[in-house]
Amino acid sequence: xxxxxxxxxxxxxxxxxxxxxxxxxxxxxxxxxxxxxxxxxxxxxxxxxxxxxxxxxxxxxxxxxxxxxxxxxxxxxxxxxxxxxxxxxxxxxxxxxxxxxxxxxxxxxxxxxxxxxxxxxxxxxxxxxxxxxxxxxxxxxxxxxxxxxxxxxxxxxxxxxxxxxxxxxxxxxxxxxxxxxxxxxxxxxxxxxxxxxxxxxxxxxxxxxxxxxxxxxxxxxxxxxxxxxxxxxxxxxxxxxxxxxxxxxxxxxxxxxxxxxxxxxxxxxxxxxxxxxxxxxxxxxxxxxxxxxxxxxxxxxxxxxxxxxxxxxxxxxxxxxxxxxxxxxxxxxxxxxxxxxxxx
Amino acid sequence: xxxxxxxxxxxxxxxxxxxxxxxxxxxxxxxxxxxxxxxxxxxxxxxxxxxxxxxxxxxxxxxxxxxxxxxxxxxxxxxxxxxxxxxxxxxxxxxxxxxxxxxxxxxxxxxxxxxxxxxxxxxxxxxxxxxxxxxxxxxxxxxxxxxxxxxxxxxxxxxxxxxxxxxxxxxxxxxxxxxxxxxxxxxxxxxxxxxxxxxxxxxxxxxxxxxxxxxxxxxxxxxxxxxxxxxxxxxxxxxxxxxxxxxxxxxxxxxxxxxxxxxxxxxxxxxxxxxxxxxxxxxxxxxxxxxxxxxxxxxxxxxxxxxxxxxxxxxxxxxxxxxxxxxxxxxxxxxxxxxxxxxx
DNA sequence: AAACCAGATGTTAGCGCTAACATCCAGGGC
DNA sequence: GCCCTGGATGTTAGCGCTAACATCTGGTTT
Numbered sequence: 001x002x003x004x005x006x007x008x009x010x011x012x013x014x015x016x017x018x019x020x021x022x023x024x025x026x027x028x029x030x031x032x033x034x035x036x037x038x039x040x041x042x043x044x045x046x047x048x049x050x051x052x053x054x055x056x057x058x059x060x061x062x063x064x065x066x067x068x069x070x071x072x073x074x075x076x077x078x079x080x081x082x083x084x085x086x087x088x089x090x091x092x093x094x095x096x097x098x099x100x101x102x103x104x105x106x107x108x109x110x111x112x113x114x115x116x117x118x119x120x121x122x123x124x125x126x127x128x129x130x131x132x133x134x135x136x137x138x139x140x141x142x143x144x145x146x147x148x149x150x151x152x153x154x155x156x157x158x159x160x161x162x163x164x165x166x167x168x169x170x171x172x173x174x175x176x177x178x179x180x181x182x183x184x185x186x187x188x189x190x191x192x193x194x195x196x197x198x199x200x201x202x203x204x205x206x207x208x209x210x211x212x213x214x215x216x217x218x219x220x221x222x223x224x225x226x227x228x229x230x231x232x233x234x235x236x237x238x239x240x241x242x243x244x245x246x247x248x249x250x251x252x253x254x255x256x257x258x259x260x261x262x263x264x265x266x267x268x269x270x271x272x273x274x275x276x277x278x279x280x281x282x283x284x285x286x287x288x289x290x291x292x293x294x295x296x297x298x299x300x301x302x303x304x305x306x307x308x309x310x311x312x313x314x315x316x317x318x319x320x321x322x323x324x325x326x327x328x329x330x331x332x333x334x335x336x337x338x339x340x341x342x343x344x
Numbered sequence: 345x346x347x348x349x350x351x352x353x354x355x356x357x358x359x360x361x362x363x364x365x366x367x368x369x370x371x372x373x374x375x376x377x378x379x380x381x382x383x384x385x386x387x388x389x390x391x392x393x394x395x396x397x398x399x400x401x402x403x404x405x406x407x408x409x410x411x412x413x414x415x416x417x418x419x420x421x422x423x424x425x426x427x428x429x430x431x432x433x434x435x436x437x438x439x440x441x442x443x444x445x446x447x448x449x450x451x452x453x454x455x456x457x458x459x460x461x462x463x464x465x466x467x468x469x470x471x472x473x474x475x476x477x478x479x480x481x482x483x484x485x486x487x488x489x490x491x492x493x494x495x496x497x498x499x500x501x502x503x504x505x506x507x508x509x510x511x512x513x514x515x516x517x518x519x520x521x522x523x524x525x526x527x528x529x530x531x532x533x534x535x536x537x538x539x540x541x542x543x544x545x546x547x548x549x550x551x552x553x554x555x556x557x558x559x560x561x562x563x564x565x566x567x568x569x570x571x572x573x574x575x576x577x578x579x580x581x582x583x584x585x586x587x588x589x590x591x592x593x594x595x596x597x598x599x600x601x602x603x604x605x606x607x608x609x610x611x612x613x614x615x616x617x618x619x620x621x622x623x624x625x626x627x628x629x630x631x632x633x634x635x636x637x638x639x640x641x642x643x644x645x646x647x648x649x650x651x652x653x654x655x656x657x658x659x660x661x662x663x664x665x666x667x668x669x670x671x672x673x674x675x676x677x678x679x680x681x682x683x684x685x686x687x688x
Numbered sequence: 689a690a691a692c693c694a695g696a697t698g699t700t701a702g703c704g705c706t707a708a709c710a711t712c713c714a715g716g717g718c
Numbered sequence: 719g720c721c722c723t724g725g726a727t728g729t730t731a732g733c734g735c736t737a738a739c740a741t742c743t744g745g746t747t748t
Binding site: 380383410413414 | 707
């Protein structure tokens with residue numbers, strides 16, 4: 001009989017960290033028991049549990065999340081896709097999402113499309129590949145292939161910010177209505193020659209929806225609704241530039257309806273430096289409701305969107321869906337609020 | 345011979361998505377070839393590659409990142425840990441990190457400690473469990489167990505924001521020096537009665553380091569260095585409150601050195617509403633260099649820290665290390681710049 | 689005392705992929 | 719014709735964990 005040494009295993013991979021098996025050996029139980037201590041402690045007798053926990057501590061065990069997720073085909077990742085991180089709005093939404101998801105033991109996978117739908121599709125593919133538990137994305141418009149893929153996907157899909165029936169779940173507000181609302185306010189204040197100023201409106205179609213609301217309302221009053229656009233991302237500097245431009249190129253303008261608060265505040269601060277009185281010479285209105293706008297003089301007239309609430313509510317609904325509590329697609333309107341300062 | 349039907353497999357798990365094996369069958373190659381098409385396309389003959397790519401398209405294959413990462417013991421995740429998302433500074437750093445890492449095919453796993461070191465340790469454990477390729481965290485101070493775990497870890501660890509030799513790699517600036525620098529400027533301007541105002545300085549010890557620099561310099565000039573702290577997170581409102589408080593409680597104060605620009609801008613905007621002249625009645629100085637400060641009147645005197653550069657450089661160094669280019673621990677000083685406005 | 693039950697724990701078989709090694713084959717040198 | 723070489727492709731054996739099923743224990747029921 002030839003001494004058949006076990007034929008020399010291939011070799012080991014990995015950093016050789018302690019595994020469940022090591023903990024199991026150390027505490028004299030099986031691997032599945034250790035697994036249960038980690039995942040459903042109540043199903044293990046307290047005495048056993050303590051023994052296992054001590055062993056975990058002793059060998060310095062760190063869970064391999066990849067292996068667990070692969071085996072269970074679920075990762076407790078939540079894919080979150082936003083179009084930009086430069087815009088505070090998305091940061092606040094992310095905070096709302098993060099706080100709520102973290103409380104329930106989910107980890108966010110954050111993706112940034114830079115307002116590019118192809119990029120969104122790529123991110124979606126990658127994130128599905130991580131066996132995410134749900135996906136949260138911005139807006140209702142996506143690449144067709146992307147929408148199709150998400151519709152086939154069996155897990156919760158949440159579309160936020162904009163309002164309407166989309167792929168599955170929705171939490172947001174009507175940007176069209178918000179645009180109309182502010183336009184109505186400006187008309188109520190007696191302004192007639194009103195310019196809409198926006199930044200990066202190719203990609204950011206929610207700003208465009210607000211413009212459309214604004215335009216439609218003005219037209220219903222027989223007024224023109226000129227639009228001034230800047231290709232750059234919104235910034236205080238762009239707001240200042242927009243203001244200079246409108247004052248110079250469109251003399252007689254009574255009010256500027258800015259697509260967001262950053263532009264509006266940039267305009268107001270510039271006017272104040274230039275000695276132009278707001279709202280007497282020109283009125284300024286914004287959208288978003290950043291704290292900033294309420295600290296400057298004159299205070300900004302704007303529309304407040306509940307950003308953090310969008311994140312929180314979206315997260316709550318996704319969690320309810322994951323836990324099987326609600327199963328129907330739904331549309332949730334978080335609304336908005338007109339906040340009247342002195343600027344318009 | 346009994347017809348031994350294969351004893352009825354247990355059953356299938358997972359959503360039953362197409363796998364590498366399906367693509368392999370469809371394109372008439374082995375699974376490893378499909379894997380190679382995905383991971384190192386150049387090692388496959390173009391003809392084969394095209395056949396495989398067509399099959400991927402046809403069956404609608406989506407990679408299972410979990411399985412791949414488990415098998416290769418590496419996930420292309422970069423763990424990023426920050427103390428707060430409310431502070432724009434960290435957002436900008438994250439942007440710098442994200443842009444650079446994304447270019448190289450890494451995905452950020454974002455964790456928020458809320459200035460809690462236990463929480464940081466928990467996040468580190470979880471993130472190591474995802475077989476992250478590297479870890480980026482904020483500051484040089486951590487829970488002892490956390491530091492120990494990271495030192496044992498075999499992959500790159502990057503500590504940012506603060507300057508000094510830590511666990512492995514470091515990119516940041518000296519907050520102590522920044523505090524001194526601004527204090528020196530205030531003294532050069534002739535201010536003597538200077539109050540330092542900070543928010544949330546228990547957790548945010550970088551703000552405290554700046555205070556210490558400020559205090560030491562003042563003391564070297566035989567001056568007192570009173571400190572006013574607020575437990576809340578920094579916000580415009582806190583800046584306004586700090587200003588009110590100092591003016592009322594410490595009459596004769598000539599300058600307020602704020603721990604960050606948000607406080608400083610809040611103070612300036614409040615002063616302007618209250619009809620207090622900056623800098624004639626009270627001078628205001630900040631730290632960070634937010635765009636904001638340069639748009640208000642008077643413009644804020646502050647210290648500009650290169651936030652996005654910190655993110656970018658940190659990411660570049662981590663990538664170099666992952667790719668085996670640089671192997672020694674290092675400390676990189678990104679410096680800071682005094683930006684003199686009219687406020688001090 | 690046999691039968692029954694429920695709670696705790698164990699055994700087994702993958703999850704879908706890739707590292708390491710093995711094999712195949714065409715072309716070149718002698 | 720033979721051997722050599724190297725690029726392309728295939729075979730095998732896990733990576734570390736958990737779902738499903740199996741078993742074991744000590745009480746309770748009849």
